[in-house]
Amino acid sequence: MNKAAPNLVISEEKAFEVWAQICGHINGMALGGSLLALRVAGHLKGAPLTLDRMNGNAGYLNGLLHAMAAMGWLNEPVDGVWDWTDAGRDLIRQADLLEHIPTLLDAADALLDRADCDLPDIASVPAPLGLILQGYLLAPLMLGCAARQDAIAPPNSHATLRALGWIDENGAFNDLGQIALSQAGAYHYPVTYLPTLARVGELLFGDPMGLRARTATQEETHVDRARDILFSGLVYQHSVGPAIWDRLRDVLTSAQAPRYILDLGCGDGQMLAEIGKRAPSVQLIGMEYNRVAQATAAERISGFPNAFVIAGDIGAPQATIAALTERGIDPKDVLLITKSVVHNRSWTPPTGPLVSGDTHAMAATPDGAIITGDALAQNLTEFFAAWHPFVGPHGFFVIEPHAIARATLRANLHRSIGPCLEYTHCLSNQLLVQADCLRRCAGLAGFVSRYSTGIGAGTLGYDHMSVDHFFVA
Known part of the structure; x- marks a missing residue:
């Protein structure tokens, strides 16, 4: 949870109640369409579920069952x-009531484009389905209101927002609503995955490869990558940045400071730009696979001396290092850094x-097969x-x-979007x-690792991210 909106007199307990509602929306958006797909396939009747009898793509279904157990809807498997x-x-x-979800998904797309549209009446739907349905409506609306700094909510949202207690009788955001607006950035994450969530039935029970099609310019169609990059920047700003800077400052201002810092999978370049402001003597280099991100990052760091961005893939270290040496850069002078990219490597x-042990994580291949825990762990060892050979001093x-x-x-x-994060990562083969x-x-x-810490325990109750400074042993 981000810091509460300033200048509001409201208890921490009430602020966490709002955050709990937002978590319910976000987790619900991730799982609602999948519940509907289960219903259509005849698996939402109360009978126990087993992968081998569900007649679908086991990798994605496995991810779904794990997420449903995390939500408290299924017991641990026996x-x-x-x-x-x-x-x-x-x-x-x-x-x-799950039948409302296709209409709400269409409405979410329209609301992102600020279009007016008719919406089903979901304000009085009780828990647990109420929060699931509300998310599709409120995620795009609250993102828009926060971006525009609206004081009055759109009329088509009034009934739902009143049910939550976020607006007054005139449709103006009250103190609770202001708290919700201050947390609205979290909605970027499920909205990023709307293209996948709208067609999740194909991943679970159809041909999953159709959702992985790319445009003529090789841009992804299953995820809004520009919004994903924006969300990643928000995560850096609100949680990662404060957690890493003490260590980075010590490294970048020491007598043996690196001449270059290479951000592998630099996204929109925000982390590089923040480092550049604090350590102006280090030259900034970004490496990025996605073309949208490459352009955004290059623009963001263009004001720093000699900064540049190269195209590359974190799974191809030799090519990345070759691109540096071609520019006369010695890898021994480079500090490598990466944020939220190792898990996004291609499988x-x-x-x-398989000697690296096991992991309880859930992962799927692009064609929908289960990636076993021992194979996933060994793949990660081979990545490192x-x-x-290319990690210097x-x-x-x-x-x-x-x-988790x-x-x-x-x-x-009540304060975690973990089920959404883990399930959407599985759906997108992360x-x-x-x-x-x-x-x-x-x-x-x-x-x-000569430096290790976690991020998240203060607000989520557990560390959902780790920071490690690895050196060659």
């Missing part, structure tokens, strides 16, 4: 059988024996091993989000692991 909890059976009793089956600064144990997510559900697995795999690849 011999591969997932049974419903009382909360899950309450959801099943409301299943007819390749491990080439060596590929970078090992300044080290490799790795900032990563993580898979389901019991931990359930215990903190490769989250828990923090201890990442460090173990890095160690097996020949690295040692």
Whole structure:
């Protein structure tokens, strides 16, 4: 949760109540369309669920079942059988209302474009489905209101916002509504994945490869990457930046400071720009695969001396280092840093024996197969091993989000968007692991962490990200 809006007299308890509602919207948006797909496939009738009887794509369905258990709708599996909890059976009793979701998804797209549209009346829908349905309406509306600094909510949202207690009788945002507006940036994340969430049935029960089609200019169609890059920048601004700067300042101002800092997967360039402001003696280099991000980052860092952005893939270290050496840059003079990119590398089956252990994370191949925990761990070890020859004396600064144990997510559900994060990562073939697995795999690849910390415990109840400064052992 971000800091509360300034100049408001409101208790911390009330502020967390608002954040809990927003978490309900975000987690609900991630899972609502999948619940509808389960209903259409005949799996939302209360019978226990098993992957081998669901006749779908096991990797994505596995991710869904794990997320539903994290939400408290399913019990932990026994011999591969997932049974419903009382909360899950309450959801099943409301299943007819899931039919509103296609209309709400269409409305969300229209509302993002500021178009007026007719909306179903969902203000009086009780929990647990109420928050799920509200999310599709409120995510785009609150993002728009926050961006425009609107004092009055759009009329078509009044009934829902009154039910939440966020506006007064005139439609003006009250103190609770102002708190919600200050937290609205979190809605960027599920909105980023609206293209996937609108067609999630294909991933679960159809041909998943159709959703991975790219445009003629090779841009992705399953995710709004520009908005994803924006959300990543917000995460840096509100949580990552404060957590890493003390360590970076010590490194960048020491007698042995690096001449260059290379941000692998630099996104919109915000982290590089912030580093450049604080350490003007270091030359900034961004590496980015996505063309939208390349252009945004290049513009953001253009005011710094000799700063530049290169095209590259974090899974291809040799090509990235070659691009530097062609410019006369010695890798020994470079500090490598990456934020939220290691888990977004392309999946390749491990080439060596599965000796790196296991992870409880859920992951799927693009064609919908399960990636086993031991294969995922070994793949991560091989990723670090590929970078090992190119990490110089300044080290490799790795900032990563993580898979979290389901019991931990359930215990903190009122203040966590973990189920949304983990499920959408699975749907988009990203490769989250828990923090201890990442460090173990890095160690097996020949690295040692000389600085390690976590991010998130103060607000989420657990660390959802880790920071490590790895060096060659």
